[in-house]
Amino acid sequence: MNESLVTARGLTKRFDDLTAVDGVDFDIQRGEVFGFLGPNGAGKSSIMRMIGATSPITAGTLTVFGLDPYADGREIRSRLGVVPQENMLDEELRVRDNLYIYGRYFSLPRKVINERIEDLLAFAHLEDKRTAKVEHLSGGMKRRLTIARALINEPELILLDEPTTGLDPQARHILWDRLYRLKQQGSTLIITTHYMDEAEQLCDRLVVMDQGRIVAEGSPRSLIEEHSHREVLELRFPVGTQESALLKLDGLAPRQETLADRVLLYVDDADRALAEVSARGLQAESAVVRRSTLEDVFLRLTGRSLVE
Amino acid sequence: MTTLPLRIFEGQALNYTQVWRASVFSNFLNPVLYLTAMGIGLGSLVDRNPSAEFGGLDYLVWLAPGLLAATGMQSGAGEGSFPIMAGLKWIKTFPAIMNTPVSVTDLLVGLLSWIGVRLIMICTIFAGVLVIFDAADIGRALLAIFPAVLTGLAFAAPMAAFTSWIEDDTGLTMVFRFGIVPLFLFSGTFFPIEQLPDLLEGLAYATPLFHGVELTRAAALGIESALPVWQHVTYLVVLFAIGARLAQRNLTKKLRP
Amino acid sequence: MTTLLARVASPTVRPSHRVRHLLEHNLIVYRSVWWVILAGFFEPVFYLFSIGIGLGKLVGDVPGPNGELVTYAAFVAPAMLAASAMNGAVYESTFNIFFKIRYGNTYKAILATPVAPGDIATGEIVWSLFRGALYSAGFIVVMALMGLVESPWGVLALPATLLIGFAFGAVGMAATTFMRSWQDFDLVTMVTLPLFLFSATFYPLEVYPEFFQRFTQFSPLYHGTELVRSLTLGTLDSGLWVNIGVLVGMGLAGSAVIGRRLERLLLS
Structure with a gap:
C-alpha cells in the first residue's frame, strides 16, 4: 500500500516574475484520492501540469512513478489520465471519434480502442450520444466525455483539474458518483478544487494551498478537528448594526471571524451559543447553526475565503 | 523517431473527412473560375497586342502556372495558420494532445506532413484544370505539382511559426492583408516583375512567391527560370527549414510552459 | 433606412433610437484595433496597382461603357471600388455576424438590455455602411490623385x-439567418x-460570348460596377436607372427577409 506514485520536494514553478508554486513537499500513495484545495491562483493547476509532464519544473525535485518528468515525459504521460480544467474536446468531431483519436495518440491498436470505447461510453452515460457532435452536448456531458477520454489508456494515475467547476448541482452529483466508482475500483486520483464540499466528499487526504505554498495537510476530518471547532454559528445582523453587535459578542466564543456580511462564531455547541446570543439581548436577522467545514479551516489558516 | 507523428496525421485526416466534399469542390472551382476570368477573359484583351513580355505565349498559358504557384502559397499559408490557431486557441486540441505520449516535435511533424498531403491534393486538382484548359500537357502539368507544393510548404512552416507566436488572430488578418495578398498580386503571377518600378522589382526578387512562380512556370512551360533551378529550390527549402525550426520553438513555449 | 426596416418588420424586431448604442458599441470595440479597419482600405488599392497598372500597361486602352476608349487603369479602378464595397458588406453581414452570435456571444448580452433585435440588425448594417464609406472615400481620393476620376460626377461614386453596400449587406444578413x-x-x-x-x-x-452577356445582367455586382464606372468616367445615360433600381430592389428584398427571420437568428 505504501507505494509512493508522486514525490515532490521543494517543488517550485516560476513564470518570469510570478512564483506560482513556492517550494512544496508532498507524497501521493497508490490507491488514494489526493486533493489540492485552494482558491484560484494558489498554484494547483501548475502542480498538476508539472505532474502531468507538460510543464518543466523550475526548482526542487519531482518524480512520477519514480521517473523524472523532464527526461521520461513520454513514458509518464502514457501511464497517466488527464482531465484538464478546460475540456479541450474536438468540438467538430463526434463523441466516438474524440475517444478514438485520443486513444491513437497512445498508440493503442484500433481493436483495443473500439472495445474500450463501448465500456467508456457506458461509464460516462453517453451511449446514446455516440455519433453526436461534441458541440451539441451539454456541459455535464462534455465533462463526462473528458473523463472517459482520460481513461482510454487505462491509466494508473488520474489527474482531475477542477472537475466540476462550472457545472450545475445535478451534473456535479452525477460526476461525483462516477469519480466514486473509480475510487472504489482502486484508482489513484489527484484532484484540484476550490470547492470544500468536493474535497470533503472525495479526498482521502488533501493539502490546503495558498499563494503557492502548502499551509496544511491531512484527511478532511483531521484538518477540521485540528484547525477548527466542531460547530459554527453564523449570524447576520441588519445593515449598519454589525459593529455594535460585535461589542456585545465579546468573549462568547473561543474563536470568532468577522466577514463583510456576517459573523462566524466557532464553538463546540452552537445551539448553546445561540441561546447565549439571545440572552445578551442581540437580535440577529438570521442565525445558522452548522458543522465546521474545510472552508472554515481555510479561513482560519489564511484569513480569507476559498471562493471570492 | 516514433510513429506518433502518424497519429497526428490520422487525427487531421479524420477531421478532414467531415468537410472533404466541399473542399475538393472549391479546390476545383477556384482555378476554373480564375483561369476563365483572367486567363481567357482578360487574356483576350492582353493578346490583342502581342508583347514579348509573355514570351510569345497566350496570356492564359503564361498565367496558369503562376496561379498554380500562388495557389500553393495561399493554401500553404492558410493550412499553416488557421488550423494551428484552432488547435492552440479556438478548439484547444493541441493542449489536450500534450497530455498523451505525443511530443511537440511529433505534433509539428504530423501537422506539416498533413499540410504536405493537402497541398499535393490541391495542386494536383489544379494541374488537372491546367490540362483541361489546354494550358499544359499532362507530363508538364504533373511536373509543375512539385514546385507548387514546395512553394506551399515554404509558406506553411513560417506561418505555423508565426501563428504559434502571436496571441490572437488579428495578426493573421494582417499577414494575409499585407503579406499574402500583395505577394499574390506583385510576385510575377499576373505580369512579369520587370513591369514594376526598379525598387519594387528588386523587392519582388526577394519574395518567396517569385521563386515559386519561376520554378512552377519553368516546369509547366519547359522554359528557363530566372535563376538556376537549384537556387530557387534552395531558397524555398531554407525558408521551410527556418520556419519549421521556429515553429518547434514557439510551439514548445506555448504548449510546455 | 431605419424607416424602411420599420415598415417591413414585426414590432419586436422594429428598430428604435437604440440603434446608436450598437454603433457606439462597435466604435468602442474597434477603437483598440483601428488598424484592422485601416487594413481593409488597402486591398482594392493593391488590386488597382497590380492588375490596373502593372498588367494594364500590357493591356492598353479598352472601350468604356459608351464605347469610348479609356486606359485600362481607369476602366478597372471603379470596378475595384464596387467590388470592395460588395466584399466588405458581405463579410460584415455574414462571417462577422455569425461569429459574433456563435462565439462572441456579443448579442446575448446586448439583447438582455432594452436593445431589440431590429436595433442590432439596423445597427450592424449602418455600421458596415459607415466602414464602407470610409474605404470608398479613401479609394476615390487615390483614384483622383492618379487621374482616374475623369468627371465631376465621380463624387457620386x-x-x-x-447603395451597393446596402444591397449586399441586406441580402448577406438575410442569408445568414438561414x-x-x-x-x-463556403456557399x-x-x-x-x-x-x-x-x-x-x-x-x-463585349469580351464574353453573347449568351454569357445576357447572363451577366443577373449579377447585382455588374449593375454596381456599371453604375460606379459610368460616374467616374462621366458616361451617364438612362441605363443607370436600371442599375440603381436593381440594387435598391435587392436591398429592400433582403430587408424584408431579415424582418421576418431576424428573431429566429438572434432569439434562439
Whole structure:
C-alpha cells in the first residue's frame, strides 16, 4: 500500500516574475484520492501540469512513478489520465471519434480502442450520444466525455483539474458518483478544487494551498478537528448594526471571524451559543447553526475565503 | 523517431473527412473560375497586342502556372495558420494532445506532413484544370505539382511559426492583408516583375512567391527560370527549414510552459 | 433606412433610437484595433496597382461603357471600388455576424438590455455602411490623385458604393439567418468569387460570348460596377436607372427577409 506514485520536494514553478508554486513537499500513495484545495491562483493547476509532464519544473525535485518528468515525459504521460480544467474536446468531431483519436495518440491498436470505447461510453452515460457532435452536448456531458477520454489508456494515475467547476448541482452529483466508482475500483486520483464540499466528499487526504505554498495537510476530518471547532454559528445582523453587535459578542466564543456580511462564531455547541446570543439581548436577522467545514479551516489558516 | 507523428496525421485526416466534399469542390472551382476570368477573359484583351513580355505565349498559358504557384502559397499559408490557431486557441486540441505520449516535435511533424498531403491534393486538382484548359500537357502539368507544393510548404512552416507566436488572430488578418495578398498580386503571377518600378522589382526578387512562380512556370512551360533551378529550390527549402525550426520553438513555449 | 426596416418588420424586431448604442458599441470595440479597419482600405488599392497598372500597361486602352476608349487603369479602378464595397458588406453581414452570435456571444448580452433585435440588425448594417464609406472615400481620393476620376460626377461614386453596400449587406444578413454552420459559408464564397470575377470587373462585357452577356445582367455586382464606372468616367445615360433600381430592389428584398427571420437568428 505504501507505494509512493508522486514525490515532490521543494517543488517550485516560476513564470518570469510570478512564483506560482513556492517550494512544496508532498507524497501521493497508490490507491488514494489526493486533493489540492485552494482558491484560484494558489498554484494547483501548475502542480498538476508539472505532474502531468507538460510543464518543466523550475526548482526542487519531482518524480512520477519514480521517473523524472523532464527526461521520461513520454513514458509518464502514457501511464497517466488527464482531465484538464478546460475540456479541450474536438468540438467538430463526434463523441466516438474524440475517444478514438485520443486513444491513437497512445498508440493503442484500433481493436483495443473500439472495445474500450463501448465500456467508456457506458461509464460516462453517453451511449446514446455516440455519433453526436461534441458541440451539441451539454456541459455535464462534455465533462463526462473528458473523463472517459482520460481513461482510454487505462491509466494508473488520474489527474482531475477542477472537475466540476462550472457545472450545475445535478451534473456535479452525477460526476461525483462516477469519480466514486473509480475510487472504489482502486484508482489513484489527484484532484484540484476550490470547492470544500468536493474535497470533503472525495479526498482521502488533501493539502490546503495558498499563494503557492502548502499551509496544511491531512484527511478532511483531521484538518477540521485540528484547525477548527466542531460547530459554527453564523449570524447576520441588519445593515449598519454589525459593529455594535460585535461589542456585545465579546468573549462568547473561543474563536470568532468577522466577514463583510456576517459573523462566524466557532464553538463546540452552537445551539448553546445561540441561546447565549439571545440572552445578551442581540437580535440577529438570521442565525445558522452548522458543522465546521474545510472552508472554515481555510479561513482560519489564511484569513480569507476559498471562493471570492 | 516514433510513429506518433502518424497519429497526428490520422487525427487531421479524420477531421478532414467531415468537410472533404466541399473542399475538393472549391479546390476545383477556384482555378476554373480564375483561369476563365483572367486567363481567357482578360487574356483576350492582353493578346490583342502581342508583347514579348509573355514570351510569345497566350496570356492564359503564361498565367496558369503562376496561379498554380500562388495557389500553393495561399493554401500553404492558410493550412499553416488557421488550423494551428484552432488547435492552440479556438478548439484547444493541441493542449489536450500534450497530455498523451505525443511530443511537440511529433505534433509539428504530423501537422506539416498533413499540410504536405493537402497541398499535393490541391495542386494536383489544379494541374488537372491546367490540362483541361489546354494550358499544359499532362507530363508538364504533373511536373509543375512539385514546385507548387514546395512553394506551399515554404509558406506553411513560417506561418505555423508565426501563428504559434502571436496571441490572437488579428495578426493573421494582417499577414494575409499585407503579406499574402500583395505577394499574390506583385510576385510575377499576373505580369512579369520587370513591369514594376526598379525598387519594387528588386523587392519582388526577394519574395518567396517569385521563386515559386519561376520554378512552377519553368516546369509547366519547359522554359528557363530566372535563376538556376537549384537556387530557387534552395531558397524555398531554407525558408521551410527556418520556419519549421521556429515553429518547434514557439510551439514548445506555448504548449510546455 | 431605419424607416424602411420599420415598415417591413414585426414590432419586436422594429428598430428604435437604440440603434446608436450598437454603433457606439462597435466604435468602442474597434477603437483598440483601428488598424484592422485601416487594413481593409488597402486591398482594392493593391488590386488597382497590380492588375490596373502593372498588367494594364500590357493591356492598353479598352472601350468604356459608351464605347469610348479609356486606359485600362481607369476602366478597372471603379470596378475595384464596387467590388470592395460588395466584399466588405458581405463579410460584415455574414462571417462577422455569425461569429459574433456563435462565439462572441456579443448579442446575448446586448439583447438582455432594452436593445431589440431590429436595433442590432439596423445597427450592424449602418455600421458596415459607415466602414464602407470610409474605404470608398479613401479609394476615390487615390483614384483622383492618379487621374482616374475623369468627371465631376465621380463624387457620386461614394453614395453609389453605399447603395451597393446596402444591397449586399441586406441580402448577406438575410442569408445568414438561414446559416447553420461554418460549412454553409463556403456557399458565400462560391457566390461572391464568381461575381467578383465575372461582373465586367476586369474587362468589358463585349469580351464574353453573347449568351454569357445576357447572363451577366443577373449579377447585382455588374449593375454596381456599371453604375460606379459610368460616374467616374462621366458616361451617364438612362441605363443607370436600371442599375440603381436593381440594387435598391435587392436591398429592400433582403430587408424584408431579415424582418421576418431576424428573431429566429438572434432569439434562439
